[in-house]
Amino acid sequence: MIAAITRHMVQSLALEDILDTTVTELQQLLTCDRVLIFRFTTPPQGEIIAESVSMSQYSSANLSAQLKQRGLWPMTELADYAMVNDLHSSAVLPAQIELLAEWQIRASLMVPILQGESLWGLLMVHHCSAPHLWQQWEVDLLKQLTNQLAIAIQQAQLYEQLQAANQELQRLALLDGLTHVGNRRCFDDHLQQEWNRLARDRLPLSLILCDVDGFKRFNDLYGHLAGDQCLVQIAQSLLRTSRRPADLVARYGGEEFAIVLPNTLQSGAISVASAVQTYIRELRIPHSDSPTGQWVTVSLGLATTIPHHEASPKP
Incomplete structure (x- = not known):
């Protein structure tokens, strides 16, 4: 049982897929009413990030946002698991009865998900329609599953961090290091992309080239540091004119800048x-x-044209 769920769990590196697979297969295996994963943000506050239910009436979507954030874990005592066989048994404290009832829970089994020594979240299994006498194999199953889940979560988070780092590298590869507007490569790629799009839609494309007058004289007189600061200020001023998502300001080279204005008439x-x-x-x-x-x-x-596929924006 655990092997099958784990095998399906590790087939993806996307955290959302891993969590959804876990709760879905566990709910079907245990034939319970609700399985969910609760992730702590600022304990004891948190959020439900994955859920599988037997009937829509048991969905946490029916709970208030405040109730969903409260969680169900006794933070003062982090045991291996927390178990309630029957909401109405004498072992359940009055405060717990009220909270469990709000969640429509008759029986509950919760196991912590750890990342190192830190409490990451909870794996919860609920029976909502009737009490349930939890068996040891069910407790052991959830413990084993949370261990595997913790590993899968860590791998997924590392993968997300790697993706984010790669995206940041790609972004930086398209930025001018001094002015932080697009560089020449970014300009060429964006111009070609917009040319193709506007050629398909038969819409106009405008281009403005901007050259700083007497910039070599400026550098010779005031120094390269002042020249760099001048270019940064000019780039920021050009960005004030670039307000739409498809507009682009780029450093074309040296003291030259370009502004790409898709769907813009002369x-x-x-x-x-x-x-x-x-x-x-x-x-x-x-x-x-x-x-x-x-x-x-x-x-x-300044130039304006309506692109067409038979031509190219590059000379």
């Missing part, structure tokens, strides 16, 4: 370009050797 792109000029002027970054004035300025180029 008139809309002109408005964005005008906003860019306004935001850059508001920065008032001194540039006493500028060919255009006393402050840092930018030159803009």
Whole structure:
């Protein structure tokens, strides 16, 4: 029995799948009314993260959020398990009777799920329609299962951490290290993606190229650290114009930036370009050797087209 459940449990590295498989197969094996996994957030508070029921009326969805968060575990005494054969037996304390009744529980068996020395959560089995005299094999089964479940949870969490780390690496690979806007690779990929999408939908695509005027002179006069800070400020100003999910600001190279504006007509792109000029002027970054004035300025180029599959956005 335990081998079959464990085998199915480890077929996935997704935590949600592991937990759902566990409660479903255990509920069917024990022919009980409810099996759930309760995860502690701030003990004794927590949340139900997986559940299997024999009838919809026993679903924890019928419980209030406050009741679901309270849990059913005596936190002052962490035993190997907690068992109630009959809600109405003399061994059950009045406070427990009230709580069990709110959960529609007549009989309950709970085993802690540990991660190292820490209490991660609980595996709970409930009979709601009638009392149940728990057998030793059922207790042993849940203990063995929680041991296996703890290992599977740890592996799933490590897998999630690895996935998150890989996603972060992928994200960083598409960011410019200085300005934290998209880099050239990000620009090329995004432009091609939007070109293909807009070609399919026959919608316009606008592109604005932005070049910092006299930037070499700025670097020579104020130094590279000031030049880097200037580029960061300009990038942040450009981001103020990028408000939709598909818009992209990228560092095209050196002191050049690009703004990709999908589904944007020329008139809309002109408005964005005008906003860019306004935001850059508001920065008032001194540039006493500028060919255009006393402050840092930018030159803009703008193009709008309706993409089609026979052409490419790349030259």
